[in-house]
Amino acid sequence: MVPRIGLSLMVEDDFREATLPLFADGLVDALEWSFDSPTDWLEDEPRPLPDWVEALLAHYGAQGRLYAHGVHHSLLSAHDDGLLRRRRLVKLRSECARHRHRHLTEHFGFMTTPSFARSAPLPVPMSKTAIDIGRERLVELAEASGVPIGVENLAFAFCRRDVDEQGAFLEALLEPFGKDGFLLLDLHNLWCQLANFDDGLRAPDEILSTYPLHRVREVHLSGGSWSSPDGRLFRRDTHDGPVPDEVFELLARVLPRCPELEAVIVERLGDTLSEETEREGLRRDFERARLVVAGGSPR
Numbered sequence: 001m002v003p004r005i006g007l008s009l010m011v012e013d014d015f016r017e018a019t020l021p022l023f024a025d026g027l028v029d030a031l032e033w034s035f036d037s038p039t040d041w042l043e044d045e046p047r048p049l050p051d052w053v054e055a056l057l058a059h060y061g062a063q064g065r066l067y068a069h070g071v072h073h074s075l076l077s078a079h080d081d082g083l084l085r086r087r088r089l090v091k092l093r094s095e096c097a098r099h100r101h102r103h104l105t106e107h108f109g110f111m112t113t114p115s116f117a118r119s120a121p122l123p124v125p126m127s128k129t130a131i132d133i134g135r136e137r138l139v140e141l142a143e144a145s146g147v148p149i150g151v152e153n154l155a156f157a158f159c160r161r162d163v164d165e166q167g168a169f170l171e172a173l174l175e176p177f178g179k180d181g182f183l184l185l186d187l188h189n190l191w192c193q194l195a196n197f198d199d200g201l202r203a204p205d206e207i208l209s210t211y212p213l214h215r216v217r218e219v220h221l222s223g224g225s226w227s228s229p230d231g232r233l234f235r236r237d238t239h240d241g242p243v244p245d246e247v248f249e250l251l252a253r254v255l256p257r258c259p260e261l262e263a264v265i266v267e268r269l270g271d272t273l274s275e276e277t278e279r280e281g282l283r284r285d286f287e288r289a290r291l292v293v294a295g296g297s298p299r
């Protein structure tokens with residue numbers, strides 16, 4: 001099976017302008033929709049989506065090429081705000097009734113606690129309690145959506161142990177779901193961990209061998225940025241730049257090792273495309289992903 005090459009849908013006009021040539025040429029095989037990203041998503045009457053966004057959702061949903069991606073469910077939060085979680089599940093049922101999604105993915109980690117409501121996903125140590133919480137939340141998502149459920153690997157890690165354990169943690173979360181439990185392998189997230197915690201002793205294949213690659217149904221490609229919080233460079237998954245060469249090289253490495261891979265999705269935030277050079281960069285990344293999947297060189 002040749003993987004579909006798609007885009008993560010953004011609602012900004014700059015994204016529409018950047019990707020219109022790709023849609024016009026029929027090059028976008030799949031569409032991923034982060035349905036809970038609008039800040040008013042949980043409200044009874046959220047702002048309507050632009051007509052062109054609704055048209056794309058309807059078109060790709062009807063063709064079985066629309067992929068739901070959750071961002072804010074906070075899969076591993078120990079703090080249980082049952083009312084908010086039930087509200088989210090009700091809204092998810094409504095979303096899946098309105099748009100026909102092929103599967104649903106959510107992020108590994110947590111992003112809500114009593115002291116804050118939304119943040120970047122953060123890791124937790126692997127433990128039986130954390131695994132049980134994650135499995136319970138995945139069951140809820142599966143029942144509410146009615147589609148197969150996947151988990152995306154995380155970019156951020158507090159320490160090397162987080163990096164070393166994440167593959168086994170993901171397998172433990174997904175194992176009870178059989179073939180309906182799959183991995184969304186974000187290659188920029190993986191490269192962030194390699195860049196931030198690599199001691200020069202391990203090749204990418206070593207960390208890849210710890211992941212359940214037989215469960216990979218979807219791959220993400222994105223860019224990010226560097227910061228220096230303690231005087232050393234730290235790679236962040238900010239989705240505001242071009243896809244690095246190293247991420248395309250990881251794509252070439254994993255393609256032969258992921259027999260169930262169905263879609264490769266290129267991500268870029270819609271508010272980072274105001275300049276024509278940035279819009280050209282997104283199109284170039286998309287075309288490059290197509291070439292690598294077709295067997296071309298990642299360079």
